[in-house]
Amino acid sequence: MLSAILTTILIVGGTALLAWPLGIYMAGLFSGRFASADGLFARTVGGAPEQDWKQYSIALFAFNIVMFGFVFALLATQHMLPFNPDGQGAASLDLVFNTTASFTTNTNLQHYSAESTWSYLAQIGGLMWLQFVSAATGIAALAALARGIGGKPTMGNFFVDVQRASFCVLLPLAMIVAAVIALNGVPMTLQGAAQVTTLEGVAQTIARGPAAAFVAIKQLGTNGGGFFGPNSTHPLENPTFWSNAFEMVAIILIPMACVWMFGRIIGRPKHAMVVFGVMAALLLIKLVASVGFETAPTQAFMDLPVTQDVGNLEGKELRLGATTGPLWAVLTTSTSNGSVGAMHDSLNPLTGLVPMAGMWLNETFGGVGVGMINMFLYIVVAVFVAGMMVGRTPEYLGHRIEGREMRLAVLALISHPVLILGGTALFAATAWGQDTLNNAGAHGFSEILYEFSSAAANNGSGFEGLGDNTVPWNIATGLVMLIGRYLPIIVPLAIVGSLMAKRRSAESAGTLSVESSTFGVMLFITILIFGALTFFPAAALGPIAEHLTSMR
Amino acid sequence: MERATSGQTGLFQRELVVPAMRDSFAKLDPRTLVRNPVMFVTAIVATTATVILLRGIATGAEDIGFQAQLVFWLWLTVLFGNFAEALAEGRGKAQAKALRDTKESLVALRIGKTGDTEKIPATQLRYGDIVLVCEGQQIPADGEVVAGVASVNEAAITGESAPVIREAGGDRSAVTAGTTVISDEIRVKVTAEPGSGFLDRMIALVEGASRQKTPNEIALTILLTGLTLIFLVAVGTLPAFASYAGGAIAVPVLIALFVALIPTTISALLSAIGIAGMDRLIRFNVLAKSGRAVEAAGDVGTLLLDKTGTITIGDRQASEFVTLPGVAETDLLEAARLSSLADTTPEGRSIVALAGGEEALPSDAEPVAFTAQTRVSGVDLPGRIIRKGAVDAVLKLSDYPEDTVLALKKITDRIAQAGGTPLAVVENGRLLGAIHLKDIIKTGIRERFVELRRMGIRTVMITGDNPLTAAAIAAEAGVDDFLAEATPEDKLAYIRKEQAEGKLVAMCGDGTNDAPALAQSDVGVAMNTGTQAAREAGNMVDLDSDPTKLIEVVGIGKQLLMTRGSLTTFSIANDVAKYFAILPAIFVVLYPALGTLNVMGLASPQSAILSAIIFNAIIIPLLVPLALKGVAYRPMPAASQLLRNLGIYGVGGVIAPFVGIKLIDLAVAGLGLA
Numbered sequence A: 001m002l003s004a005i006l007t008t009i010l011i012v013g014g015t016a017l018l019a020w021p022l023g024i025y026m027a028g029l030f031s032g033r034f035a036s037a038d039g040l041f042a043r044t045v046g047g048a049p050e051q052d053w054k055q056y057s058i059a060l061f062a063f064n065i066v067m068f069g070f071v072f073a074l075l076a077t078q079h080m081l082p083f084n085p086d087g088q089g090a091a092s093l094d095l096v097f098n099t100t101a102s103f104t105t106n107t108n109l110q111h112y113s114a115e116s117t118w119s120y121l122a123q124i125g126g127l128m129w130l131q132f133v134s135a136a137t138g139i140a141a142l143a144a145l146a147r148g149i150g151g152k153p154t155m156g157n158f159f160v161d162v163q164r165a166s167f168c169v170l171l172p173l174a175m176i177v178a179a180v181i182a183l184n185g186v187p188m189t190l191q192g193a194a195q196v197t198t199l200e201g202v203a204q205t206i207a208r209g210p211a212a213a214f215v216a217i218k219q220l221g222t223n224g225g226g227f228f229g230p231n232s233t234h235p236l237e238n239p240t241f242w243s244n245a246f247e248m249v250a251i252i253l254i255p256m257a258c259v260w261m262f263g264r265i266i267g268r269p270k271h272a273m274v275v276f277g278v279m280a281a282l283l284l285i286k287l288v289a290s291v292g293f294e295t296a297p298t299q300a301f302m303d304l305p306v307t308q309d310v311g312n313l314e315g316k317e318l319r320l321g322a323t324t325g326p327l328w329a330v331l332t333t334s335t336s337n338g339s340v341g342a343m344h345d346s347l348n349p350l351t352g353l354v355p356m357a358g359m360w361l362n363e364t365f366g367g368v369g370v371g372m373i374n375m376f377l378y379i380v381v382a383v384f385v386a387g388m389m390v391g392r393t394p395e396y397l398g399h400r401i402e403g404r405e406m407r408l409a410v411l412a413l414i415s416h417p418v419l420i421l422g423g424t425a426l427f428a429a430t431a432w433g434q435d436t437l438n439n440a441g442a443h444g445f446s447e448i449l450y451e452f453s454s455a456a457a458n459n460g461s462g463f464e465g466l467g468d469n470t471v472p473w474n475i476a477t478g479l480v481m482l483i484g485r486y487l488p489i490i491v492p493l494a495i496v497g498s499l500m501a502k503r504r505s506a507e508s509a510g511t512l513s514v515e516s517s518t519f520g521v522m523l524f525i526t527i528l529i530f531g532a533l534t535f536f537p538a539a540a541l542g543p544i545a546e547h548l549t550s551m552r
Numbered sequence B: 001m002e003r004a005t006s007g008q009t010g011l012f013q014r015e016l017v018v019p020a021m022r023d024s025f026a027k028l029d030p031r032t033l034v035r036n037p038v039m040f041v042t043a044i045v046a047t048t049a050t051v052i053l054l055r056g057i058a059t060g061a062e063d064i065g066f067q068a069q070l071v072f073w074l075w076l077t078v079l080f081g082n083f084a085e086a087l088a089e090g091r092g093k094a095q096a097k098a099l100r101d102t103k104e105s106l107v108a109l110r111i112g113k114t115g116d117t118e119k120i121p122a123t124q125l126r127y128g129d130i131v132l133v134c135e136g137q138q139i140p141a142d143g144e145v146v147a148g149v150a151s152v153n154e155a156a157i158t159g160e161s162a163p164v165i166r167e168a169g170g171d172r173s174a175v176t177a178g179t180t181v182i183s184d185e186i187r188v189k190v191t192a193e194p195g196s197g198f199l200d201r202m203i204a205l206v207e208g209a210s211r212q213k214t215p216n217e218i219a220l221t222i223l224l225t226g227l228t229l230i231f232l233v234a235v236g237t238l239p240a241f242a243s244y245a246g247g248a249i250a251v252p253v254l255i256a257l258f259v260a261l262i263p264t265t266i267s268a269l270l271s272a273i274g275i276a277g278m279d280r281l282i283r284f285n286v287l288a289k290s291g292r293a294v295e296a297a298g299d300v301g302t303l304l305l306d307k308t309g310t311i312t313i314g315d316r317q318a319s320e321f322v323t324l325p326g327v328a329e330t331d332l333l334e335a336a337r338l339s340s341l342a343d344t345t346p347e348g349r350s351i352v353a354l355a356g357g358e359e360a361l362p363s364d365a366e367p368v369a370f371t372a373q374t375r376v377s378g379v380d381l382p383g384r385i386i387r388k389g390a391v392d393a394v395l396k397l398s399d400y401p402e403d404t405v406l407a408l409k410k411i412t413d414r415i416a417q418a419g420g421t422p423l424a425v426v427e428n429g430r431l432l433g434a435i436h437l438k439d440i441i442k443t444g445i446r447e448r449f450v451e452l453r454r455m456g457i458r459t460v461m462i463t464g465d466n467p468l469t470a471a472a473i474a475a476e477a478g479v480d481d482f483l484a485e486a487t488p489e490d491k492l493a494y495i496r497k498e499q500a501e502g503k504l505v506a507m508c509g510d511g512t513n514d515a516p517a518l519a520q521s522d523v524g525v526a527m528n529t530g531t532q533a534a535r536e537a538g539n540m541v542d543l544d545s546d547p548t549k550l551i552e553v554v555g556i557g558k559q560l561l562m563t564r565g566s567l568t569t570f571s572i573a574n575d576v577a578k579y580f581a582i583l584p585a586i587f588v589v590l591y592p593a594l595g596t597l598n599v600m601g602l603a604s605p606q607s608a609i610l611s612a613i614i615f616n617a618i619i620i621p622l623l624v625p626l627a628l629k630g631v632a633y634r635p636m637p638a639a640s641q642l643l644r645n646l647g648i649y650g651v652g653g654v655i656a657p658f659v660g661i662k663l664i665d666l667a668v669a670g671l672g673l674a
Helices: A002-030 A035-044 A053-076 A093-104 A120-149 A158-183 A211-220 A241-265 A269-293 A324-334 A349-361 A370-389 A403-429 A441-456 A471-500 A517-550 B002-006 B014-026 B037-059 B064-104 B198-207 B215-236 B238-244 B251-261 B264-283 B291-298 B307-311 B329-340 B346-355 B391-397 B402-417 B445-454 B467-477 B488-500 B512-520 B532-537 B549-573 B575-587 B592-597 B605-629 B638-670
Strands: A194-197 A203-206 B107-111 B117-121 B130-133 B143-147 B149-153 B164-167 B180-183 B186-190 B286-288 B300-306 B317-323 B366-368 B376-381 B384-390 B420-427 B430-438 B458-462 B481-483 B504-509 B523-527 B540-542
Touching: A002 A120, A002 A158, A002 A241, A002 A269, A002 A324, A035 A158, A053 A093, A053 A120, A053 A158, A053 A471, A093 A120, A093 A471, A120 A158, A120 A211, A120 A241, A120 A370, A120 A471, A158 A211, A158 A241, A211 A241, A241 A269, A241 A324, A241 A370, A269 A324, A269 A349, A269 A370, A269 A517, A324 A349, A349 A403, A349 A441, A349 A517, A370 A403, A370 A471, A370 A517, A370 B215, A370 B549, A370 B638, A403 A441, A403 A471, A403 A517, A403 B215, A403 B238, A441 A471, A441 A517, A441 B238, A517 B215, A517 B238, A517 B575, A517 B592, A517 B638, B014 B064, B037 B064, B037 B215, B037 B251, B037 B264, B064 B198, B064 B251, B064 B264, B064 B605, B215 B238, B215 B251, B215 B264, B215 B291, B215 B549, B238 B251, B251 B575, B251 B605, B264 B286, B264 B291, B264 B549, B264 B605, B286 B291, B291 B300, B291 B523, B291 B549, B300 B307, B300 B488, B300 B549, B307 B458, B307 B467, B317 B329, B317 B346, B317 B402, B329 B346, B329 B376, B329 B384, B329 B420, B329 B430, B346 B430, B376 B391, B384 B391, B391 B402, B391 B420, B402 B420, B402 B430, B402 B467, B420 B467, B445 B458, B445 B467, B445 B549, B458 B467, B467 B481, B481 B488, B488 B504, B488 B512, B504 B512, B504 B549, B512 B523, B512 B532, B523 B532, B523 B549, B549 B575, B549 B605, B549 B638, B575 B592, B575 B605, B575 B638, B605 B638
Parallel strands: B300 B458, B300 B504, B458 B481, B504 B523, B523 B540
Antiparallel strands: A194 A203, B107 B117, B107 B130, B130 B186, B143 B186, B149 B164, B149 B180, B286 B540, B317 B430, B366 B376, B376 B384, B384 B420, B420 B430
């Protein structure tokens, strides 16, 4: 127990410490502190005019369409292209669509086993490239949002921002992480699979490839797509205790730094501290809950005359320790990472609820850039209700929140439950979902619910136990990922665009301070009411019903 | 203050409640309901439940009794919402009726081009017509006095029966339809077209007919509609989930869950809160021209307050006589006394009282009255010419020895620095000294300013005094800033400067020259005694013409928003308990183990659902008094305010329904209703 607590504190607390200077650096970067780099980036795209929210959104959208188109073409034609030492064949177009949507949207939902599906070119030139630029898209969007809400006259230039994020944040960090995990034993090679003879004398094919580079950005950019099918439970993606710890740090580092970056750009580090505190509190609750629920043995032991007091060991990589399974599960779903360090399908029912809750809320640090953007929507709602309670027309940082902003915020907030619950309802009631399940009853329901939650939250982790490489699953989750990505990015930019056009009002003792702990409490409650209450019936029919039925 | 007292009687008077109940049914008209999306949706699903019930009765389905009760309570939820709104409107309607009776009885004596008069109904008057109003007649239309002076009883509008003087020219020329001339006669130029006069506006306001949703109300309605949509998704997907689990959930039960979860409580009370906010202002004898103005009052960051009448009592008091070197004190006292004996203003009387001695004017004295031109007053006695007045005015009267002037300046500067107003006294060209007139700060006003400051509101004192005097009074009264020797242009410039810094500014004014500043300010309260121009420029009119009320107006604006926010929080917080009441009840057939979630130990699934929906309905009338009166409001910083309201309405909103639903369940089960 003590080691579990220590591990958690060291990883989460240590990352929080690292995130602080990184956030300051990123705020400087996006405030134009490095003029020569900015000049180079501007020249690369032939000049960088300042953009308003519409121009910025259009640029972002256009760039993402290019990303999608390029990678779709690459994946669809991989069998005709070089760097395919293992001779991967053509993939079905619905899988190509799903995979392209998945990596463009920073989701990395994988309805395949990479080592038996994609060529090295597809993985490195297509998917890994997307892991960089999709993450950069999210960070750029946050920078634009922060500039607008912080009182800058424009939102900046998307093309410069996306280069700043790629070349000055993601690439250097990815190199460090890749080097460290490569030293820990993650392969980095363009050679095809190794043919070996085992000690038993059997011939075995061991898949390998340029995994270290892929895994580094997979973790840093809250992507989560594994180079190998079993993701970070695979020994060649995550060989040692240290690689495990290091990868967990990489998962939450940039999402945490994004909060500080936001606070710095808007000139309110204290407000960022309150937001960070709320996120950290939610994270802590989830950590305690999941590690706690996982101390019970799996339900298979329920009726056996066996004393089992080491917790649930099913689906865990024991070389990494039993605690890191639920810890990783929480971190990967709090951020929209989605890599897995244990099989979520095998978690105890209530432990399995925790990652789902993480994806429903989707802003306990959240995806790089977008986590803070999601939080912004909750802040708008919290400020609105709290503002009235202090007897003033609600304002956020001096911007008055009125009908138009509320309409947009509600639109973005509603989209999440609509995508998750609507998708789950469709697949739970029809053969599209029912025929792909490995488990019946409440657990099977959880598998469907999890898949849609993961897609809508752009998380990408799988509950597994689901035969999800089917046409309906590929199309449906592909669409859910696309809507769940772009709506919650563009709409907040529109809100800020609308706020920027208004006269800013001064703050006084009579205005609601977004820097106080009271506001933190208000924000916390708002998140629980708006984010969690909606999903309570679904949770009751999935993990809670399973727990109450089987874990007596 | 007839109206103000009538407002303190009970909320649920018979004469208000009965028509409100009748109106609750009239308001079921879909065209009315659709203005409130959440209640409209509730009515739609209640209709659906009714259709299902009727079909069930026709086919002889089970559970008819349970379904009938659900339908009954669903409709009651809608009716309770209508009732809250009707009750809030009803309070204004009684006032409106009296005003309308006044308006319809008005007749006018219109003066034709040739000078003859004709008697016509007031409704036929047009802009620019001239009417004659004689003693005992009511003024037929809003207008400006163009000739004559009259004392007018404005009780019909203000509730204040003391007559006021209305005269041509100057700042007291505006008259209002429905008020009565009680002496003399005046000619009035009509300045309002029929139907747009003050009386019409007041009728519309108190009736709530001209009520438009404020920006904040619109935004809140959107949020509540959004919540309704979210719960539509949460509940609408349940049949699919249930079919996966191999069961089914009856539609009436789904409807009950849906209605319990959507924010019916706040939606039902929303318009009542808005109407009641305006009504509170009206009862306070302030007319707001729009709900927007009331909300803006809550946002005010800077209050511009006139010194006289608001910060200090209107009259200054003599507090000290200061003699010049070489002047006997008795000479000054005597001269001051004599020159003030004919001065019946409180200032004059205070000088006489301080000087002491004889209080009757000598028979051979000829008083010289104060005029705006000379700015001095005094008395002429045989061989003695005594004058007193503003220092610069007195100095202009003749040439004085330079050292005396310097000595006087020294004295008057000292008086000014102490916040007083010096009056110089001169007899036969010889300066005697100065009288120190002191401004008396109103008791308790300093504490009010401290409160305002804690609420983040800056107070700015506006005064015609010189900067020295103004600074001293400002320091004594505890205002944050002052504007000395203020001209209307200065006020306007100050307001613009504050607004440029992002603050909302409130001020009050009465003169025509205040009109630009009133129009520029975010909350401009025009005094009812003021000119028509001022009353048009402001977005509120204070019928009592009491500038102090600006402070309360801010409070009423804040209270309105606070009530809205607190009841929203309460309404949403209620959902936690409702989930725990209804979800186990409907899921227990799918997974029996989910009965564990029935933490309240409700008697049966049916009684649980019924209890939740009954609680959801009856909480509306229970909260009507709070919606109409507003939540308790005390000035305090925003952070404490939030914590307090979050504690009461947030935490209370979570706990209350657990208790309420459990109690109702005991009753429902006990009575065998389900």
